[in-house]
Amino acid sequence: xxxxxxxxxxxxxxxxxxxVSRQGFNTLASFQKAxxxxxxxxxxxDQNNPDIYEKPMHGAALCLPQTIGSTTxxxxxxxxxxxxxxxxxxxxxxxxDSLAAAGAILADVWTDVSMPVxxxxxxxxxxxxxxxxxVEVKPDGTVVIE
Numbered sequence: 845x846x847x848x849x850x851x852x853x854x855x856x857x858x859x860x861x862x863x864v865s866r867q868g869f870n871t872l873a874s875f876q877k878a879x880x881x882x883x884x885x886x887x888x889x890d891q892n893n894p895d896i897y898e899k900p901m902h903g904a905a906l907c908l909p910q911t912i913g914s915t916t917x918x919x920x921x922x923x924x925x926x927x928x929x930x931x932x933x934x935x936x937x938x939x940x941d942s943l944a945a946a947g948a949i950l951a952d953v954w955t956d957v958s959m960p961v962x963x964x965x966x967x968x969x970x971x972x973x974x975x976x977x978x979v980e981v982k983p984d985g986t987v988v989i990e
Contacts, residue, residue, distance in 0.1 A: 845988050848969040852985035853940055854952045856960030860932035862977040862989075863904035865895045866970065868912030871920045871944065874901065878929050879920070886929040895975075905979040906931040909970060911944040918947030925951035925959055933981050936963035937970040962987060 870890050877889035878901075885900035911917050921944060924930045934940075934948060940963040948961040962985045969987065973979065978990040 845990050846972055848965045848987045848989075850935070850962040850965040850969075850985045850987060852960070852962055852983060853945055854948050854959065854961040855983040856933070856958050857981060857983055858905070858932045858958065858960055859978065859980045860903060860905040862907050862973050862975055862979045863896055863899055863901060863931070864970070864973055864975045865893055865906070865908040867893060867895065868910055869893070869906070869908040870913035871911050871917035872914040875920050875924050875929070879923055879927065882927070884929060886924065901931050902929050903932050905933050905935060905981070907935045907970065907973050907979070908937070910936060910938045911941055915943060918943040918945070918950070921947030922950045922954070925955050925957040928957070930957055930959045933960040933962070935965060935969070935979070935981070935987060936961075937965050937967055939963050
């Protein structure tokens with residue numbers, strides 16, 4: 845089983861199915877409808893991201909290169925977690941940006957939700973993983989694709 849080592853930004857353990865975006869992830873555009881209309885499956889509402897548009901993000905291992913877009917991105921991640929609409933985990937091939945990191949860390953500290961976050965997994969990770977693959981995240985930032 846292919847194993848990738850990243851940096852655990854928010855440590856934790858989880859097994860989930862991968863949902864892969866090969867382009868930058870616009871947090872606000874992706875979660876906007878889910879947060880506004882209380883869509884518990886949190887279907888991606890970013891029509892500019894064909895990889896994941898209209899696919900449920902809640903409970904998925906969201907695999908992406910990086911976040912892009914609005915400076916509200918961190919607050920959107922926190923709100924998604926506070927409302928129970930968060931992904932199972934966030935897995936970044938590149939370094940996480942400060943806004944997404946802040947939102948994920950606040951969600952970890954201020955909610956009862958577990959949403960592990962690992963960054964620096966490398967381009968090989970994003971090239972290998974595919975939507976629907978089983979992904980296991982370990983507390984030390986190890987990610988195993990089954």
